[in-house]
Amino acid sequence: MTAPIRRDVLQDLEQFRSEARQWLEANCPESQRQPMTAADQYYGGRNAEYPSADAQLWFERVRDKGWICPEWPTEYGGGGLSAEHAKIIKEEMKAIRARTPLYSLGIWMLGPALLEFGNESQKQQHIPAIINGEIRWCQGYSEPGSGSDLASLQCKAEDQGDHFLVNGSKIWTTGADKSDWIFCLVRTDPDAKNQEGISFLLVDMDDPGISTTPIALISGESEFCQTFFDNVKVPKENLIGELNQGWSVAKALLVHERKLMSELGSESPREILVPSVAARQYLELDDGKVVDAQLRSDLVDYDMEMHAIGLTHFRTFEEKLAGVRSAAPLVMKYVGTEAEKTKSELLLAILGSQGLGWEGEGFNRAELDTLRLWAMSKAMTIAGGTSEIQLNVIAKNILQLPQS
Amino acid sequence: MALVLNEEQRFLQDSAREFLAANAPVESLRTLRDDRDALGYCPETWQKMAELGWASIILPEEYGGLDFGFTGLGVVMEEAGRTLTASPLFASAVVGASALLLGGSEQQKTDLLPRIAAGELTLALALEESQHHRPTHITTTAQANGDSFVINGRKTFVIDGHSADHLLVVARSSGESRSPQGLSLFLVPREAPGVSVQRTIMADSRNAANITLEGVEVNAGALVGTLENGWEVLEPVLDRGRVALAAEMMGLALEAFERTVEYLKEREQFGVLIGSFQALQHRAAHMQAQLELCRSVVLQALSTVDDAPEQLPLLASLAKAKLNKLVKLVTNEAVQMHGGIGVTDEFEIGFFLKRARVAMQIFGDTGFHKDRYATLCGY
Numbered sequence: 001m002t003a004p005i006r007r008d009v010l011q012d013l014e015q016f017r018s019e020a021r022q023w024l025e026a027n028c029p030e031s032q033r034q035p036m037t038a039a040d041q042y043y044g045g046r047n048a049e050y051p052s053a054d055a056q057l058w059f060e061r062v063r064d065k066g067w068i069c070p071e072w073p074t075e076y077g078g079g080g081l082s083a084e085h086a087k088i089i090k091e092e093m094k095a096i097r098a099r100t101p102l103y104s105l106g107i108w109m110l111g112p113a114l115l116e117f118g119n120e121s122q123k124q125q126h127i128p129a130i131i132n133g134e135i136r137w138c139q140g141y142s143e144p145g146s147g148s149d150l151a152s153l154q155c156k157a158e159d160q161g162d163h164f165l166v167n168g169s170k171i172w173t174t175g176a177d178k179s180d181w182i183f184c185l186v187r188t189d190p191d192a193k194n195q196e197g198i199s200f201l202l203v204d205m206d207d208p209g210i211s212t213t214p215i216a217l218i219s220g221e222s223e224f225c226q227t228f229f230d231n232v233k234v235p236k237e238n239l240i241g242e243l244n245q246g247w248s249v250a251k252a253l254l255v256h257e258r259k260l261m262s263e264l265g266s267e268s269p270r271e272i273l274v275p276s277v278a279a280r281q282y283l284e285l286d287d288g289k290v291v292d293a294q295l296r297s298d299l300v301d302y303d304m305e306m307h308a309i310g311l312t313h314f315r316t317f318e319e320k321l322a323g324v325r326s327a328a329p330l331v332m333k334y335v336g337t338e339a340e341k342t343k344s345e346l347l348l349a350i351l352g353s354q355g356l357g358w359e360g361e362g363f364n365r366a367e368l369d370t371l372r373l374w375a376m377s378k379a380m381t382i383a384g385g386t387s388e389i390q391l392n393v394i395a396k397n398i399l400q401l402p403q404s
Numbered sequence: 405m406a407l408v409l410n411e412e413q414r415f416l417q418d419s420a421r422e423f424l425a426a427n428a429p430v431e432s433l434r435t436l437r438d439d440r441d442a443l444g445y446c447p448e449t450w451q452k453m454a455e456l457g458w459a460s461i462i463l464p465e466e467y468g469g470l471d472f473g474f475t476g477l478g479v480v481m482e483e484a485g486r487t488l489t490a491s492p493l494f495a496s497a498v499v500g501a502s503a504l505l506l507g508g509s510e511q512q513k514t515d516l517l518p519r520i521a522a523g524e525l526t527l528a529l530a531l532e533e534s535q536h537h538r539p540t541h542i543t544t545t546a547q548a549n550g551d552s553f554v555i556n557g558r559k560t561f562v563i564d565g566h567s568a569d570h571l572l573v574v575a576r577s578s579g580e581s582r583s584p585q586g587l588s589l590f591l592v593p594r595e596a597p598g599v600s601v602q603r604t605i606m607a608d609s610r611n612a613a614n615i616t617l618e619g620v621e622v623n624a625g626a627l628v629g630t631l632e633n634g635w636e637v638l639e640p641v642l643d644r645g646r647v648a649l650a651a652e653m654m655g656l657a658l659e660a661f662e663r664t665v666e667y668l669k670e671r672e673q674f675g676v677l678i679g680s681f682q683a684l685q686h687r688a689a690h691m692q693a694q695l696e697l698c699r700s701v702v703l704q705a706l707s708t709v710d711d712a713p714e715q716l717p718l719l720a721s722l723a724k725a726k727l728n729k730l731v732k733l734v735t736n737e738a739v740q741m742h743g744g745i746g747v748t749d750e751f752e753i754g755f756f757l758k759r760a761r762v763a764m765q766i767f768g769d770t771g772f773h774k775d776r777y778a779t780l781c782g783y
Contacts, residue, residue: 300778308697315407315700322408331693394689401679
């Protein structure tokens with residue numbers, strides 16, 4: 001049913017937009033509207049330090065306004081607003097290029113799953129701490145032997161009466177060396193087939209027996225870690241959902257991760273070059289037109305793809321409001337991350353040798369960032385389910401093609 | 405909400421699908437082709453379509469129109485794309501009617517639009533002069549002769565040119581041969597002295613013609629829009645046509661794709677359904693992803709015609725380029741995935757392949773629209 005939005009509702013939204021704009025204008029410090037580096041990102045947590053006094057001010061103002069998580073219920077510290085209102089806040093923040101005040105896997109991934117599957121005391125314990133930036137979370141899904149075939153994971157949690165005893169290791173745990181807690185998939189029934197014997201467990205990383213090692217990547221960064229569990233005792237009340245039913249929690253959470261990744265392009269903290277803008281700076285032009293026919297063709301292909309992706313994000317939002325189901329959300333991770341890779345290759349081609357600088361003199365910040373982002377973009381079609389896994393999901397769930 | 409159909413539009417979609425399946429399925433096109441039908445479409449079906457209001461779907465009520473806007477039109481175009489239905493809908497009710505709406509005098513509108521709406525009168529745009537869409541490269545001339553004009557030139561790829569009652573001829577009375585300045589639009593009866601029509605049999609079994617104009621005399625009342633400012637009318641008319649065509653191509657792609665996916669679930673080789681092969685699954689899933697993006701583009705382009713005409717050039721080129729690429733991909737894959745029967749005439753998938761190639765050329769191929777989009781973006 002696609003009832004038109006009522007006029008009074010529209011008026012209320014417009015009123016809200018104007019108030020949000022005014023509030024942001026008055027409360028977002030000028031320094032928090034500038035392009036940022038990774039060092040400017042505030043992730044919160046027990047040992048966190050604010051990158052700057054303005055970053056602290058900005059975070060605290062948004063937190064006190066209830067806009068860190070505008071859609072979450074007020075009883076856990078959320079803003080209690082509708083999806084339309086939350087979208088308006090997002091749009092208005094984007095319009096003034098406001099920095100994200102709190103980067104958090106707790107907000108983007110764990111929180112929505114906790115709200116759906118957690119019991120009351122789990123929500124009380126964890127949700128406000130996520131919103132207030134008190135606890136920094138990381139994710140423990142993949143293992144060295146379990147990548148795309150996640151359900152083959154071996155990290156085990158044995159029932160010891162009043163607690164689980166966890167042994168094994170997790171890989172690609174983003175920011176594990178700086179995180180306070182980890183949400184994990186663990187095997188609780190070694191005899192059950194694949195996903196049936198898996199549970200969803202929250203683990204305090206201060207517990208004895210946990211250690212982390214950073215992994216250096218081709219981008220030169222090491223935001224990922226391997227995390228080891230050696231006889232870690234985890235209280236029973238840290239189990240989310242039913243025992244051996246962790247897969248359904250993980251799947252719900254993956255949906256959030258993929259949605260996030262499909263939108264990542266617009267969220268990146270670096271000074272990102274826009275290909276069509278970079279083209280005017282780095283390419284030979286004739287009467288305003290890019291002379292290199294191949295690059296001009298690649299550029300317009302990319303711009304058209306992004307235009308179409310942007311419109312499809314709008315469509316999925318309108319469909320959500322109208323209660324219409326379509327296949328669009330399920331394809332967004334695939335098209336979004338592939339487009340990000342295309343963009344990075346395009347920027348590298350546009351910058352030529354000036355886009356190949358690794359560090360130091362001879363290159364400006366944007367040029368150096370372009371190369372690092374190019375290297376990082378290779379991970380986008382791998383993390384959160386590879387493009388090939390996304391295509392499998394589309395073939396199975398949308399097209400309902402027979403499974404071999 | 406431009407990107408979700410409302411209840412009225414979904415009702416229109418259901419009734420259009422039902423009507424076309426019953427009255428104008430792909431089989432009808434095959435019959436028209438095999439019979440070498442002189443008209444190239446079924447006039448009784450067209451009359452019924454007009455009675456359903458499709459010929460007047462974008463016209464205001466004052467001219468006997470349904471006034472459903474372009475999103476409504478898009479619904480019908482998409483369904484007609486699924487059945488490859490040959491009719492004057494595109495050339496007359498979309499392109500011809502838009503030219504009169506945007507450029508016609510009150511007299512022309514009052515005289516002609518109600519007849520177009522009723523399906524009694526059909527128009528065709530006589531624009532192209534070479535094998536590629538170059539809407540400003542016009543050498544056909546219109547010379548003033550007292551109160552009248554004399555038109556001389558040759559036109560090609562005139563959609564419905566052999567059957568339309570009136571031709572909308574793009575001619576030049578000043579300006580250089582590639583300039584948008586100096587162009588004018590004239591309404592010329594197809595049977596006027598000096599007009600000769602050569603029907604061209606195209607791959608898609610639909611209707612097109614080459615037209616020669618030799619000393620064709622029309623009076624000042626035949627001018628649509630103002631003299632030598634025809635581009636101001638022609639460009640938005642072309643954009644409306646491109647968007648409507650994109651909607652037709654959306655339907656064509658969806659139908660060819662759905663038929664292919666069904667086939668993957670039926671055909672067995674090596675003792676299993678071929679749809680279980682990952683080599684085919686991934687290609688099908690990739691097409692699904694592109695279909696989703698194109699769906700959003702088409703809906704936005706359609707609503708842009710009515711709600712944000714200043715953005716129409718960008719959206720029309722986006723839609724035509726994207727849909728050109730989509731139908732090429734989907735029809736090629738559809739034939740390949742059907743295997744041997746895909747290349748037989750008996751099987752209908754070949755009709756989709758052929759229509760796709762013709763639709764890709766109408767009002768601009770992929771290169772034309774990529775160039776235009778890039779220019780509009782400033783590079």
